Amino acid sequence: MPKKAIILIEGHTRGPGLLYVEAARRLGLHPITLSIDPTRYDYLRAESTEAIRVDTNSLDAMIRECSQLGKEYDIVGVTSAAQSCCVTVGKLCQHFELPGPNPALTERCNDKFTQRQLLAEAGLPLPAYRLAANVTDVEISAAEIGLPVIVKPAAGIGSIGVRLCRNLDEVAEHTTYLLSGKHVWASSPRILIEEFAQGPYYLAHIMGNEVIGIEGGDSGPPPYFVFREGIFPALLTDEEQERIADVSLSCLRALDLDWGPTCIEFRWTMRGPVVIEVNPRLAGVPCPQLVQLAYGVDLITEHIKLAIGEDWNLHKRHSQTAASRLLVPDNDGILDWIADNRATDVPGVAEVKFYVKHETPIVRRGDLRDLIGHVLAASPSPAQTEAIVQRAVDLIEWSIKPFPALGE
Template identity: 25%
Template sequence: MHVLVLSTGNPLLENALLAAGHTVTVLQPAGTAAVPGTARHTIEHWDDLDALTALEPALPRADAIATIDEQAIVAAAHLRQLRALPGLSVAAAHAYTDKATMKTALAAAGLPVAQHRVVRHADEVATAADEFGWPVLVKPRAGLATLNTFVVRNPDHLKELVDAKAFDTRITDPTGRLTAGHALDSLHEARHGFLVEQFLDVDAEFFCDLYVHRGIVLLAVPGRYDAPLLQSVGDVSFDTALPPEHPEARDIADLATRAAAALGAQSGVVHCEILRDRTKGLFVGEAGARPGGGSITELASVMYAFDLPATLAALATDEVPDLDGTPRFPALTAVMVPAPAGTVAHVADRDAIEALPGVLDADIRLTVGQPAPAGIGTVTRAGRVLYVPDNLKTLDQEVANLRAALDIRVEPLTAA
């Protein structure tokens, strides 16, 4: 099969399709590296659908069009529509990537979501806050990794944020993968406005990745973040895949499944964020038509013993992947490696960490004498440790002990 893959620079899907024997053409932003073994076409911006329409006749015939990149979901759907190919529709692609459309569709389906309003300027935030009650949450309509997402506590705080240019500041991207989309734009740059949301008093945040074939959920992988994501931006964190018998796992998977059905059936992975309000229960936060970020897909594949690249390749070509659904561990945690800004002076040896009880694998991307790699939003780049918890009730302390064993020491950067 010939597959056209839209990619921002992570070649996971392209290499998986090549390994499965498929022919692959990649459409990617200009300036990103070519993937060996593939034909290559470039674009300047994913959201320039007129340019994509003009480019389409020059693209080779393909049997399928696929992506696992948030920024390229609408573009992939647009090209499918031009080619009359099966897969996620343009309407569903917008529902998965535009948070205003998403929340409207989820609410219409009877799912619990925070109230929201679309505004175009910080001057309009107070009116929405007067309706919902202070504080409120501000976020882009299209975004990822909590970029440009923050709480506005009251009118005085709003003024402080406006004076500090919080609504006019663009995000810096150390990965270089987001320049062909709008994720780096300031809130005031957003062509279609941004969201003001009802503030939820979140005491826990969960995720659930659904592996779906033609709208049928083959595997649901519920899990929990160590803290709500807005509380962990720029901080160390850990994610845990929960066992199916966990008290909230079934409810998490059920809400995620209902959300995916409301937004649009497809073959692929749907990533959902579920929030627990202290007094109001569970809410659907967001859902994406792509795998979870960070180590979530790795947690799923290790917990349930499946080949992640082969699974993504199968779903991209409308095949049914081999998913057993039997967990290998009572729970599984990905502990993100802390990386404060500065030059790395010391870090424990990988073999020493992997020799610790419960550790399955340590990926430590810190080199003594080199700067610690910068993250972006909730995305960390210094590595992770896969760990089987001894007891979920003592997991916080277990992770603290593991981080102490990493013994990371960083010398502050000095001005030139």
């Protein structure tokens, strides 16, 4: 009988790729990663995980590769830890008649303007928004909505290209940058202009039609939105949790999303919870680990179970408070050294992870790529957990030396 295998499309350099490999093995599966460049993912080599170089931008190439692998293995599922591969995963699952997300619905949801139109038609609370393709139209839209505004690509991930613009000069400057060729577009250049919804940030974690819980979070100082910390479950009243959960399920109905993981971002404004974005995927690292630390629910394992057609189990095994702190450098240069100084020994710390190595160039861009590591902790109470995280972060040190001057 051929060995059961699961296909993982691309991977992730900051944690979830390895977590998917480990979860697949725990379920008795043979993980096979298809990647345009498998050497990008150190864990594939470290874990002696099978990886095949293939053009993951070509559906035909991946169908051919999976068909070949099907002669040796029993391919029982296809999934990915990479946010950018959700549509491709759906198309492969559809082709091979495997459980998976509807690629058309996923692609529609990934278009942030279309997503907002559908949510607006369903009467859901949203920031005011406009779509534009040039500097003049963006400026007109910003004036109509009222400054400050968020200016961002209509398709994208990781807060790349997202900026708060407080005046029309900043609007013109950022729009010019996005259209100058320096920004890498996921699709044809279209710019979304949004009202700046001000208030605490929340993230609803959902599997299928079940809201597992709501995470609270915070980002760094404007004009960018680099996620800095999270706490799960969020410090909300029962009524507030119920309101966010109700709006979350209404979002799923409006977008016809009913398969697999979804995470929905909110800001709690004077109007209550306002939908910022619906993502038809698991939240990025370290959010799934927070859910596991707090409730004992391993979302990655349950996602793989769903992808191979098995029953999942979202039963909470315990209840405590988990928190994350993301490490962000305060200057550019070359990473000289980084050390945890026994932060991992602090009672209650679950993980200290660095995403970078010595001699890595550090260039801050104001998005997810700025992060250089994280600290995770859990305890019975929010205050205790926050204190544990802070104690661990205070122990971590790094040094970034200036870039060499030209000619050196």
